[in-house]
Amino acid sequence: METRKDTLTGIKPIIYTIVFEIKKQKRKFYFFIVITILIAFLLGYILQLIPSNLLADSQLDYFSNSLQLISYLTLFSACLFFSGIICSEFNKKTGFIVFPKINKYKLIIGKYLGNLILVITIITIYYCLLALLGFYYYGGPINPLIFYSYGVAILYIIALSSFVTFFSSFMRSVNLTIILTLIILFMGFSIADQIVVLVFKDNFEPLYSLAYLGTLITGILNDPFPDPRYIELTFGGQGGPFGGSVEFTFGQWLTPAIGMGITLLILYLIGFFILAAILFKRRQL
16 A cells, blocks of 8 residues: 555656646647648648649548648657757756755656657647548548558657657757757758668668658558569650750659568667666756
8 A cells, every 4th residue: 555655656746747748838739739730621621622633542542642741740849849858957957956746857757748748649630630531531431551650650759759858868958959850850861861862772771760760651551562662763854965865863762661660660769768868867957
C-alpha cells in the first residue's frame, strides 16, 4: 500500500506539469488546429469543387494525395512545440528555484509529454478529417492502409520530437533552436539527399535522413508497395548549344522499405533521447 502511495506521489508532479504545459501551449495548439482543418478541407473538399480538378480514382489515391503535406505539418509542429522543452528552463534560470515537490527531470518529462499529447492530437485530427472525407467521396469501408500510415506518422513525430529535444538540450534560446532545426529538417537533409543520390545513385540509400524516412507515411499507402524503390526520371528537349536533343536524368529514392524505415525511426528516437539526457545531465539546471 505504501509503495502504491509513493508511486502516485511520484507521478502526480509529472501529471500536473503535463496539464500546465497543455494550458500554456493552448494558443499555439488552437492555431495548428485551424491550419490542420483548413489544409484537410482545402485538399479534400474545396479543391474538388473546381471543375478542372478531377477526383482521385480510388480512396487510397485520395489519401495519398491529401497526405503530401503531412511532412510539413509534422516538421513545423515538432520544431515549434518541442524547441523549448529544455533550453527554455536554462534561459529562464529555473534551476535556481528550489522545487519542493518536483525535480528537474520530472519537470522535463512532464513538459515533453504535454507537448507530445498536443502534437499527436493535431495529427490525429488531420487523419480523422481525411478518413471522413474519404468515406464521403468513396464510401466504406475505409482502406486499412490509412491506419498503417497513421501509425508511421505518430512514430515519425516522436522521432522528430527527440531530434528537436536533442538540440534544445544544448542550445541557448528557443528561437535559435527553432531556426536551426527548421533549417536542418527542411533544407539540410534535402540538400544532402540530393547530393548523395547524384553521386552514388542507387548504390547508397539515404537512410540517415529524417526527411527521407518521413516519405514512408505516404509510401506505405502504395498497393503494391513500390518495387523498385529507386527510379530514374529523364527530361529532354530540342535545341542544345550545338543542335539536337538534350536529356537530363535524375535519380530518386521513393521511400524506405517498411521494416527498415520503422526500425530506423525507433533507433532515431532512442538515440537522440539518450544524447539529450546526457547533455542535459552535464549541463544541469
